[in-house]
Amino acid sequence: MKINIVANSHEPIYYQIYKQIKKYIKNGEIKCGEQLPSERELSNSLGLSRVTIRKAIKDLISEGFCYKERGKGIFVSKERIPLKIDNLKGTANYFRLLGLNLETKMLFKKVIKPDIRLSEKLKTRSNVLYLKRLRIVEGERLIIDNAYLPLERMLNLEKYCFEGSLYKILYDIYKIQPNRSKSMITHKLADSDIVNLLDIPLNYMITERQSIVYDINNIPIEFVINYYRSDRFIFIYDSLFTKDENIAAFEKNLLPLWHYVPTS
Amino acid sequence: MKINIVANSHEPIYYQIYKQIKKYIKNGEIKCGEQLPSERELSNSLGLSRVTIRKAIKDLISEGFCYKERGKGIFVSKERIPLKIDNLKGTANYFRLLGLNLETKMLFKKVIKPDIRLSEKLKTRSNVLYLKRLRIVEGERLIIDNAYLPLERMLNLEKYCFEGSLYKILYDIYKIQPNRSKSMITHKLADSDIVNLLDIPLNYMITERQSIVYDINNIPIEFVINYYRSDRFIFIYDSLFTKDENIAAFEKNLLPLWHYVPTS
DNA sequence: AAGTGGTCTAGACCACTGT
């Protein structure tokens, strides 16, 4: 790997480094999983300050081209996984179709009384089962799943094991099936809780998705907040034309959702 | 605004600053559009290096809480705009429903011969109209729109003015209407072209969306690549349960789409 | 012990904005 720096260019040095390494990765001249030279190695060989190198690497990382491991070095990322965000058949089912191994680890399970915001989303005052789960894909800790399920129509749901498919339990036991959902997606930085669970550096970029899931009768059956490692996924979805819908009114009703912060 | 730093904490100093300023913004103690103290002011008053302050501010910016203007200072961001990414009624129509002023500026218009990747997406070898437009929402330059339209069924399309609604032209003149679309969404960093058009700093975080839009007969009518200022939007969408679909096959067919780089 | 990335300092010069 050879990097050429043009001094006195209108382009910042860190940007020249960023672009050239990115090109090497895109062209496959450095392959997935391979290690890049260390920060000090680059800074010595290029005669630049380590801070400048770090800025270039930081940008490569925030775009998902490489990642760092403390004490080890800098590595080229694997290819992103396409994640269908309008999937209503469950995460377990989706990864099975993709042919990827999914492991689900239970982190927290508790029956809680919903606060006003949550009970408005789920349109019930009944108790709610809060499930916090970690999704491990092909050995990588990639997704945190916070689900809130109204227990009204799901008696004794808390008794079950949720290391498999939640939607399968809902259907097999209660004959409840997701039919539609309303979602939002945004990116944020990982707080210390997420950092520990996903084993990523502090303030790493993650994607947050919030959804209200409804059954065939438009009764809410789940409110869910997901956190995805942004650098490991591309998000895909299908859309269909719907005849008549007051978008503006729709937004206003749902807006408070986006500010919902889960209590654990 | 008062910031307390605990030295020798396990939490990095930049993270303490980041968290406290974020809290002030979330609580509304610093309001939208208000100016934060300058980097030097903060570094002097807190007795810290400017680099440490910059790191804290950088994280606030990448999460959309504030933004910088060169030569001016650091400001608190306005509230994000909810953007319906499964909208098939056109951008112009959407912003009108939201009650926001949208201005569309034509940047580039050319009839091109599609390369192999583009003609596969549009399923035609006919010429393609390439449109590059800038969307200005309430005076903010927020969206870049790259559209590729097969001219086969849209004779003389290039003659029209596209500073209004493209979909209105397609329907009024050719009776062609979007019926479904397949899309992907991801984030990346702004290159110099995007930086100039959206008037943002180099390597600013943006959201990229690619879509193939189909009519009622499943004939592709548009391939589009959008760039959004990530910090100014939250992305929302609806999903509906669809009975039977081979997700894995679906992904594999579409995957090359995600790597498509527009030629201008 | 040697090497890695994570954090931090105390400067410097540049380009841009406002007065």
Next chain:
DNA sequence: CAGTGGTCTAGACCACTTT
């Protein structure tokens, strides 16, 4: 012109991983 953010230097110490 003074003030702002943008870039960059040449160090330093820490925590972590591997040998």
